[in-house]
Amino acid sequence: MTGPLTVRAAAKINLLLGVGAPRPDGFHTLVTVYQAVSLYDDLVVEAPADLSVETEVAHYIDASHLPAAGDNIVDRAAAALAAHHGRPAGAQVRIDKSIPIAGGLAGGSADGAAALVALDRLHGFGTSDDDLLALAAGLGSDVPFALVGGTALGEGHGELVTPVPDTGTWWWVVVPAADGMSTPAVYRHYDELCPDAPAVPDPPDPLLAALGSGDPRQLAAALHNDLEQAAFDLRPDLAALVTEGVAAGALRGLVSGSGPTCVFLCESAEHARSVAGTLRTARDERVVLVAHGPVAGAHVVDA
Incomplete structure (x- = not known):
């Protein structure tokens, strides 16, 4: 398809974050419970082409905190999909950002998850859920949860995600x-x-x-x-x-x-x-x- 196609991804908060002692590799084993909440970034893709990314931010977000051109997680998501399928995964991409930047709400991770879903659909790759989760984990510890959403248990560095029952609002x-x-x-x-x-x-x-x-x-x-x-x-x-x-x-x-x-x-x-x-x-x-x-x-x- 040529688009436009819009994918929405939510901010996350941590309801619980347990942190283990530092391991020999310098990382910490985590036990966390994530919840996706109704603060969103929308990612709009169209016209398969060389990858371009532009970002529009909500009035309360300082655009100076955005990553430099070419260094967006969307670029890395496109590269990961392209490597996985052996063909280009470019598009014209616009991010409508409402998740605050650098606040621990995983707005960048949300953009990475949205990019995987949007570019996969735009190019008709048909990537399996398991492969999308594996690609997401390669982008960052919070990206798999941004794919899954809801409320979930996170283990390892937080990238091993298991949905948990949560019928509350x-x-x-x-x-x-x-x-x-x-x-x-x-x-x-x-x-x-x-x-x-x-x-x-x-x-x-x-x-x-x-x-x-x-x-x-x-x-x-x-x-x-x-x-x-x-x-x-x-x-x-x-x-x-x-x-x-x-x-x-x-x-x-x-x-x-x-x-x-x-x-x-x-x-x-x-x-x-x-x-x-x-x-x-x-x-x-x-x-x-x-x-x-x-x-x-x-x-x-x-x-």
Whole structure:
């Protein structure tokens, strides 16, 4: 087909992030529970051709943080598909970006997943789900989840993804920070704070039970992030923001992943809008978004 074809992919938050001790290869074994939430990037492709990528950003996103031309994850996704099938996978690509950049919400990973789905469909490759997941893992640890969506257990570096039952609808206030954080710096500080961390984190049984309950208060009590204290030490403003969000009425606030985005669980859509309004009023320049989850992984929305 020649397109245009639109594929939508969602942001992710971490409901739980357990971090093991550093391994000889320098990586950490993770046990995480991802949830895809209703903040989206749309990727539009058409006219198979030499690959070109342009990005349009929402008003609250600083375009200066975008990757340089030719260094986008979409370029790497196209190259991976082309190598897998032995023929070009180019297209004219436009990214309509609403997921904040460098905030721990996996917006880049969402774009990579969307590119795999869109270019596969545009070129009629018919790549199997297993092969798409393998290609996604080669692009980054969060890309397989961006394909799968919903709520899922992530293991290994986070790239081994298993969907988990989740029939609830969970409402979140999402507050990205204006300044990003260095993920390696957060992990290094975690290692300093937790020299006796286990090789493999505990299984997320309480969190999974809370999801099964459908009770937002039970889920709030089970949310956990091993990296949160390290992030707070490096960025005390994040600790202050979490305190502020809870004071505004959120059931629970925490840093998502390695930060710096903070997320706040609320009881309902109305409750989330109320908490968001309070946080916006406190600081006019602050970006405060409302989202719900779980939502679908990368999928075609317009053929």
